[in-house]
Amino acid sequence: MRSQIEARFRVAWPGFTLDVDERLPARGVTALFGHSGSGKTTLLRCIAGLEHAAVGRLSFKGSVWQDAKTWVPTHRRPIGYVFQEASLFPHLTVLGNLRYGQRRSRGGSASDSLGKSSDSDSNSLGKPNASNSLGKRALAITESSADTDTDTDTDTDTDTDTDTDTDTDTDTGSVTDRFSLEQAIELLGIGHLLQRKPAALSGGERQRVGIARALAVNPRLLLMDEPLAALDLKRKQEILPYLERLHDELEIPVLYVSHSPDEVARLADHILVMDEGRVLASGPLNETLSRLDLPIRLGEDAGVVLDGQVAERDEQWHLLRVACCGASLWTRDSGAEIGAHVRLRILARDVSITRDPGHASSIQNTLPATILSLGDDSHPALRLVKLEISGSPVLARVTRRSADQLDLAPRQLVYAQIKAVALL
Numbered sequence: 001m002r003s004q005i006e007a008r009f010r011v012a013w014p015g016f017t018l019d020v021d022e023r024l025p026a027r028g029v030t031a032l033f034g035h036s037g038s039g040k041t042t043l044l045r046c047i048a049g050l051e052h053a054a055v056g057r058l059s060f061k062g063s064v065w066q067d068a069k070t071w072v073p074t075h076r077r078p079i080g081y082v083f084q085e086a087s088l089f090p091h092l093t094v095l096g097n098l099r100y101g102q103r104r105s106r107g108g109s110a111s112d113s114l115g116k117s118s119d120s121d122s123n124s125l126g127k128p129n130a131s132n133s134l135g136k137r138a139l140a141i142t143e144s145s146a147d148t149d150t151d152t153d154t155d156t157d158t159d160t161d162t163d164t165d166t167d168t169d170t171d172t173g174s175v176t177d178r179f180s181l182e183q184a185i186e187l188l189g190i191g192h193l194l195q196r197k198p199a200a201l202s203g204g205e206r207q208r209v210g211i212a213r214a215l216a217v218n219p220r221l222l223l224m225d226e227p228l229a230a231l232d233l234k235r236k237q238e239i240l241p242y243l244e245r246l247h248d249e250l251e252i253p254v255l256y257v258s259h260s261p262d263e264v265a266r267l268a269d270h271i272l273v274m275d276e277g278r279v280l281a282s283g284p285l286n287e288t289l290s291r292l293d294l295p296i297r298l299g300e301d302a303g304v305v306l307d308g309q310v311a312e313r314d315e316q317w318h319l320l321r322v323a324c325c326g327a328s329l330w331t332r333d334s335g336a337e338i339g340a341h342v343r344l345r346i347l348a349r350d351v352s353i354t355r356d357p358g359h360a361s362s363i364q365n366t367l368p369a370t371i372l373s374l375g376d377d378s379h380p381a382l383r384l385v386k387l388e389i390s391g392s393p394v395l396a397r398v399t400r401r402s403a404d405q406l407d408l409a410p411r412q413l414v415y416a417q418i419k420a421v422a423l424l
């Protein structure tokens, strides 16, 4: 299918097996989500062509990158790769780093600094152990590339890959003007940093440069491996709006590894939940987050993400009314403009259920809802209730005792009391 990424991989290591057979949308942001060690990075590396041990098949929009006969080497895959920590060349300015990435793509190397070093990565650097951070590995890879790559347009790359490169589709190799360096600079807001050396950048700025560099190779697919993991909360908040711009303004599909429910809620359209090398669930974000049959075990973070539009501002009480799922929800005024499209996160713990909405309550949002199903929660005292509010699924967390006392059951008409709504 030309709109999909079809990934079937099996990698077997002592103590860990990745076994994946998935079709992912080749548009929007797909979050690869799961506990530490569940195989997210391994899957991303398989897609990048960095795991030579992986057997299977990979096609991107109908173009085969790997199967029994085909192996498109990493540097011929039109990908940008962003690591936990941006591995910039310390001796080059920001602009020099960006141009380096761009030259790599013009020379037929369409991936980030990974391109030429894919073989050295899998052979000599490999993944010695899980504690060896990818960021550090990326730095080592990039530096080894820099050692042999001069600052001219000469590409000294010698591809030692013996596999057959049979892919002639434009999805590999050839680069068009899909994305200019200027656009990448503007999108990431780094125009004022171009003459600085990496040592003079903050962690957040470095990461923005790393993302711009990945875009400068003009990728058709962006792979991001926990790009915010090495940043403190303040830096994360600083960089998230740029990632949201990527999401809103770029056509490039993004595979985004994360174990942060917050990041997933803000950025993802689709989610792939992984556990012990397998895919537990895959689907549109809200449809998947609201499933009760999944051991997602998000605990306190269980909840849904809905799309809405700011409809009204109540100046007196500093509240916003957001039109969402055919209803209205009041939330704290975040400063969003009237008419703005927003994402709303409603946590299950902030939703309670009543059968009688008549009595006075401090809760501002009380909406008619239908119970779809009831499921177990992470604690035996609790139940998760899946509700439908004007066609949208919402989760509520109630005690098992109150579910029993209210005699809650599927298809029942109730009222959802939504105590808090976060505008993302």
Ligand SMILES: Nc1ncnc2c1ncn2[C@@H]1O[C@H](COP(=O)(O)OP(=O)(O)OP(=O)(O)O)[C@@H](O)[C@H]1O
Residues within 6 Å of the ligand: 013, 014, 016, 034, 035, 036, 037, 038, 039, 040, 041, 042, 043, 126, 127, 128, 129, 130, 259
């Ligand atoms: N080259 C390798 N050889 C052997 N085992 C490996 C190799 N690479 C990864 N592993 C193991 O595979 C498992 C999955 O690792 P992976 O890095 O894909 O997980 P992850 O979900 O990305 O974790 P995290 O969120 O901590 O980054 C881990 O147990 C890891 O130790």
